[in-house]
Amino acid sequence: MRFAEEFRSRELVKSIADRIRQKCQKQWTLMEFCGTHTVSIFRHGLKSMLPDGVKLVSGPGCPVCVTSKTDIDKILALCDIPDAIVATYGDMMKVPGSKFTLAEKRAQGADVRVIYSSYDAIELARENRGRKVFFIGIGFETTAPSTAAAVRRAKEMGLQNFKVLSLHKLTPPVIGALLEGDCAVDGFICPGHVCSIIGAKPLEPIASGYGKPCVVAGFEPGDVMQAILMLVAQLEEGRSEVEIEYVRGVTYEGNSNALKIMEEVFDITSSEWRGIGVVENTGLVLRGEFADFDASPYVPQQIRSEPDPPGCKCGDILRGEMLPPDCPLFGRLCKPSSPIGPCMVSSEGSCATYYLYARSEKWMNL
Ligand code: SF4
Numbered sequence: 424m425r426f427a428e429e430f431r432s433r434e435l436v437k438s439i440a441d442r443i444r445q446k447c448q449k450q451w452t453l454m455e456f457c458g459t460h461t462v463s464i465f466r467h468g469l470k471s472m473l474p475d476g477v478k479l480v481s482g483p484g485c486p487v488c489v490t491s492k493t494d495i496d497k498i499l500a501l502c503d504i505p506d507a508i509v510a511t512y513g514d515m516m517k518v519p520g521s522k523f524t525l526a527e528k529r530a531q532g533a534d535v536r537v538i539y540s541s542y543d544a545i546e547l548a549r550e551n552r553g554r555k556v557f558f559i560g561i562g563f564e565t566t567a568p569s570t571a572a573a574v575r576r577a578k579e580m581g582l583q584n585f586k587v588l589s590l591h592k593l594t595p596p597v598i599g600a601l602l603e604g605d606c607a608v609d610g611f612i613c614p615g616h617v618c619s620i621i622g623a624k625p626l627e628p629i630a631s632g633y634g635k636p637c638v639v640a641g642f643e644p645g646d647v648m649q650a651i652l653m654l655v656a657q658l659e660e661g662r663s664e665v666e667i668e669y670v671r672g673v674t675y676e677g678n679s680n681a682l683k684i685m686e687e688v689f690d691i692t693s694s695e696w697r698g699i700g701v702v703e704n705t706g707l708v709l710r711g712e713f714a715d716f717d718a719s720p721y722v723p724q725q726i727r728s729e730p731d732p733p734g735c736k737c738g739d740i741l742r743g744e745m746l747p748p749d750c751p752l753f754g755r756l757c758k759p760s761s762p763i764g765p766c767m768v769s770s771e772g773s774c775a776t777y778y779l780y781a782r783s784e785k786w787m788n789l
Pocket residue numbers: 734735736737738740747750751752753754757758762763764765766767768774
């Protein structure tokens with residue numbers, strides 16, 4: 424597997440770890456924004472190779488985890504519309520709303536379909552023209568272009584029964600929002616897949632405005648280690664710049680076609696992030712000319728969501744202020760088989776990753 428195996432070389436990773444040890448003189452806290460990075464760090468045991476001066480904390484980069492309970496309740500409300508088909512990616516099925524999960528709603532009789540792409544939802548709408556198909560548009564800039572393409576296709580096909588509930592979120596502004604709070608992070612390992620769409624340029628305000636270096640990283644262990652080395656080098660040298668480690672997938676300017684279709688279909692708005700709150704300029708809504716494909720008018724106005732279960736620390740974990748083992752429910756009442764919060768549901772959630780890879784080891788004492 425070219426372009427992957429090379430970055431999984433044990434010798435390569437160890438040699439980069441040695442260089443980090445040589446370079447690191449002070450204490451630095453780095454946040455891996457993205458859940459895919461968190462999984463890579465744990466799956467490959469990268470934390471154990473780092474010097475004591477480098478601490479890694481996980482950020483809010485799991486789209487399932489940051490979807491607010493209110494938004495889950497909105498999806499559940501769409502299930503109650505007569506003849507509705509709700510089409511969603513599978514990882515949303517077990518996320519708890521105020522009363523149910525989508526899986527429970529389906530067990531009660533709602534027509535909830537798990538799909539693998541936005542075009543599956545288009546196909547559902549084409550095959551069921553007498554019914555409304557509500558596609559749950561979720562994810563960061565990585566998946567937003569495919570939702571935009573589906574909306575444009577639905578318009579071309581005259582599929583008036585195709586409706587999108589856009590819960591898409593934008594990443595760079597939320598990093599700024601974290602830094603406005605109590606987030607004591609010195610630098611960011613930034614998501615390679617998001618930046619393959621938006622480029623590295625939108626991270627400039629984080630580096631120049633907040634003085635926090637950003638390195639865009641791929642997802643193999645060699646990528647992540649190299650990004651850590653680049654961040655430590657910047658910090659030790661007193662620099663704060665945007666750098667790209669993932670040069671094989673990311674350019675500074677991004678993917679112009681993907682950005683163009685996002686701009687054509689979506690307007691930028693505010694969005695509610697679980698654990699962080701409402702953040703301006705981090706959401707996407709359909710533009711006026713695509714209003715016929717907007718699911719929002721079908722959502723009841725008054726959704727009263729219940730607070731998170733007592734003891735659940737998802738908010739603190741998503742803000743990088745706490746590690747999963749610090750949650751009193753972790754591994755006791757809350758496990759992947761019986762999740763209480765969303766961070767234990769998604770395969771890229773911090774709590775699920777800690778549970779899978781590190782629940783019984785020294786990480787519990789981190
Ligand atoms: S362990 Fe469970 S309850 Fe605790 S923060 Fe994680 S998901 Fe929430």
